[in-house]
Amino acid sequence: MNRLRFWFLLPAWVWIVFLFIAPLVIVCAYSLLTRGTYGGVELPWTLESYARILDPLYGAILLRSIAIAASATALCLVLAFPLALFISRSKRHKNLYLHLVILPFWTSFLVRTYAWLFLLRDTGLFNTVLTGTGVIRAPLSLLYNDAAVLIGLVYGFLPFMVLPLFATLERMDPSLLEAAADLGARPWAAFFRVIVPLSKAGIWAGTVLVFVPCLGAYLTPDLLGGGKAVMVGNLVQNQFTTARDWPFGSAISITLMLLATMALALFNWRAPKEML
Amino acid sequence: MSPSLAARNNQAAGTGRGLGVYAALAYAFLHLPLVTLIVFSFNASRFTLWEGFSLRWYRAVFTDPEMADAAWTSVVVAIVSTAISTIVGTLAAYALWKRRSRLLSGSLYLSLVTPEIVTGVSLLALFQWAFRWLNWQLGLYTVILAHVSFSIAYVAIVVSARLRTLDPALEEAAMDLGATEWRAFLRVTLPSLMPGIVAAALLALTISFDDYVITSLVAGVDSTTLPMVIYAMARRGANPSINAISTLIVVIFGAIILISERMRET
Known part of the structure; x- marks a missing residue:
């Protein structure tokens, strides 16, 4: 087997080493270099770019991104739990209900984000309906703020929360709930004291799966947040294109990468094994 | 059936119905934005007011080099x-x-x-x-x-x-x-x-x-x-x-x- 295995693994290794690891190594090196006079990078080696992340201006963007990603994750958890519970308890159409969650999730992320741009703009559906029915006189500016970004992120990543929650709820023994009820637990008590603790693995997995892409989001804050609601992803893009400060952009990228790796380690540690 | 058991069954049915209503709303949230997007692609108007069925936007897409x-x-x-x-x-x-x-x-x-x-x-x-x-x-x-x-x-x-x-x-x-x-x-x-x-x-x-x-x-x-x-x-x-x-x-x-x-x- 060994020879065949070698040839089978070779292309994947080559690709991973040259087009995943090597780029990260280069970015890591750039993050420790000095910004060149005409863009690019120069010697000497320095930690200055990392120090700049803690600069109040950029530190605020990082904290904001963490806050937005955390809010989006919390909202997804609250919204997804009842839905996952509903799917796991449905009898006849379980597959259909599950597909209804998966389907929009695999249809173009760009299109789904644009859908909210279309709904929330000044002449969008919400404003047209509200002004048409006389609820408001002038259109509300619903777009290009943090709330719009939050809606876009929740909409984009909700399925990432529903699926792992469903996977754990599905395996839960229903007799445990009957036991709780027999012992006098009201539905809410049973929910918080039986269902939630038993679905910890799914909650962890969903939290990581939503938080990581939200933290590094670029498209949603750019389209729905306009210029105002900048997140870390937009900052990275900006450093590599307009600002041409590659060392700083690299330092932020490495920081994001470390956060993602920590999340992956957490996922490995807490998530049920069969999901990997 | 004892009164408390009946109450509990009612409560369970109520929870089930509540979940069903919630799920309907959640599916609406997941699908309505895309459905609206699709419906208005057939709108004759440039704005989000329905002015009749038209394929003009599809024509615009297909004639755009x-x-x-x-x-x-x-x-x-x-x-x-x-x-x-x-x-x-x-x-x-x-x-x-x-x-x-x-x-x-x-x-x-x-x-x-x-x-x-x-x-x-x-x-x-x-x-x-x-x-x-x-x-x-x-x-x-x-x-x-x-x-x-x-x-x-x-x-x-x-x-x-x-x-x-x-x-x-x-x-x-x-x-x-x-x-x-x-x-x-x-x-x-x-x-x-x-x-x-x-x-x-x-x-x-x-x-x-x-x-x-x-x-x-x-x-x-x-x-x-x-x-x-x-x-x-x-x-x-x-x-x-x-x-x-x-x-x-x-x-x-x-x-x-x-x-x-x-x-x-x-």
């Missing part, structure tokens, strides 16, 4: 990168099924959780670094290289899931009967793996066709893809032509994903 060029580029990139990543990912998944390698699967998972923007800028940094020695520039091939590198992990994961349902004894039996490793793979494992491979390929195809963030960073002047055109239009504000092209994408993607899900279940 920029859109046609970009769509063609996207199709070429998606097909070539899918072909490469399906082969590379499937071979890796098979080898990892035979014997695990924590290092490789760890790297694959890491590539999956890497934020797109980081993948994009690091590939851009790599290409720019390589161009110091090579007199090349960004183009279609850099887009294809980038797409393959983010699709391999998806392919490997979908194919691995399928491999876990296979019985390794089948291959051993084939080899006991005199087949070489290679023939056992080709004649025994590969055919039963086919639905998983097709599903993985369709997934890679849709991911490649949809990508904006990474593509926009590594694309050259001659390799504008469809998402890049849509994105540029969307940044200038909403436009019914985007609704029309989005509808076409949603319908085509939806069909591909439904086929892929079917394949994964068989």
Whole structure:
């Protein structure tokens, strides 16, 4: 087997080493270099770019991104739990209900984000309906703020929360709930004291799966947040294109990468094994 | 039935109904934005007021040469990168099924959780670094290289899931009967793996066709893809032509994903 295995693994290794690891190594090196006079990078080696992340201006963007990603994750958890519970308890159409969650999730992320741009703009559906029915006189500016970004992120990543929650709820023994009820637990008590603790693995997995892409989001804050609601992803893009400060952009990228790796380690540690 | 038991059953039924109502609302939240988008792609007006059925926005899409060029580029990139990543990912998944390698699967998972923007800028940094020695520039091939590198992990994961349902004894039996490793793979494992491979390929195809963030960073002047055109239009504000092209994408993607899900279940 060994020879065949070698040839089978070779292309994947080559690709991973040259087009995943090597780029990260280069970015890591750039993050420790000095910004060149005409863009690019120069010697000497320095930690200055990392120090700049803690600069109040950029530190605020990082904290904001963490806050937005955390809010989006919390909202997804609250919204997804009842839905996952509903799917796991449905009898006849379980597959259909599950597909209804998966389907929009695999249809173009760009299109789904644009859908909210279309709904929330000044002449969008919400404003047209509200002004048409006389609820408001002038259109509300619903777009290009943090709330719009939050809606876009929740909409984009909700399925990432529903699926792992469903996977754990599905395996839960229903007799445990009957036991709780027999012992006098009201539905809410049973929910918080039986269902939630038993679905910890799914909650962890969903939290990581939503938080990581939200933290590094670029498209949603750019389209729905306009210029105002900048997140870390937009900052990275900006450093590599307009600002041409590659060392700083690299330092932020490495920081994001470390956060993602920590999340992956957490996922490995807490998530049920069969999901990997 | 004791009164308390009846009360409890009522309560349970109430919870069930509450969940049902909630689920209906949640599905509305998941699907209505796309449905509205599709409905208004057939609107005669430029605004979100219904003024009658019209195909003018579809005509606008089909007569736009920029859109046609970009769509063609996207199709070429998606097909070539899918072909490469399906082969590379499937071979890796098979080898990892035979014997695990924590290092490789760890790297694959890491590539999956890497934020797109980081993948994009690091590939851009790599290409720019390589161009110091090579007199090349960004183009279609850099887009294809980038797409393959983010699709391999998806392919490997979908194919691995399928491999876990296979019985390794089948291959051993084939080899006991005199087949070489290679023939056992080709004649025994590969055919039963086919639905998983097709599903993985369709997934890679849709991911490649949809990508904006990474593509926009590594694309050259001659390799504008469809998402890049849509994105540029969307940044200038909403436009019914985007609704029309989005509808076409949603319908085509939806069909591909439904086929892929079917394949994964068989």
